Amino acid sequence: MAQQILVAEDDELLRNLLAIVLVQEGFEVNSCANGKIAIDRLEASKKDGSLPAMVILDLTMPIVDGWKVAAWLNEDPALKDIPVVVTSASEEHGEKAKALHADAYLVKPYDTDEILGIVDLFLLAGRSHPSS
Numbered sequence: 001m002a003q004q005i006l007v008a009e010d011d012e013l014l015r016n017l018l019a020i021v022l023v024q025e026g027f028e029v030n031s032c033a034n035g036k037i038a039i040d041r042l043e044a045s046k047k048d049g050s051l052p053a054m055v056i057l058d059l060t061m062p063i064v065d066g067w068k069v070a071a072w073l074n075e076d077p078a079l080k081d082i083p084v085v086v087t088s089a090s091e092e093h094g095e096k097a098k099a100l101h102a103d104a105y106l107v108k109p110y111d112t113d114e115i116l117g118i119v120d121l122f123l124l125a126g127r128s129h130p131s132s
Helices: 012-024 035-048 066-075 093-099 112-124
Strands: 004-008 028-032 054-058 084-088 104-107
Touching (some): 035 066, 066 084
Parallel strands (some): 004 028
8 A cells, every 4th residue: 555645735736746746656645725624634544544654734825824734733642753844935934844843844946856855765765666
């Protein structure tokens, strides 16, 4: 069974691009457009035992932003050890993201090699790439 990555990103084009790239690398992708949906999906995954292997989280989303989602993840013992990559269009959010215990921070626009490098660091170590 493929490892799952939850992508919470309100930019539809970027969300779809991430899904395509990650699926090509052999991951299952669960994507959503806001933090409320991300929290709902994470709650459901706790109940059915299908926790994601990683969360890619945009900090500025509607309804519930990524800051609140990250804080919520940190408070939940079942979820706090999931690697979280936060993204933002602002370089200034990097230091604040460290306070959220984010495992990595990417400034938009980033390229697919950057995100795949981070995914590789946390999830693919010791596993061959499907594309190789």
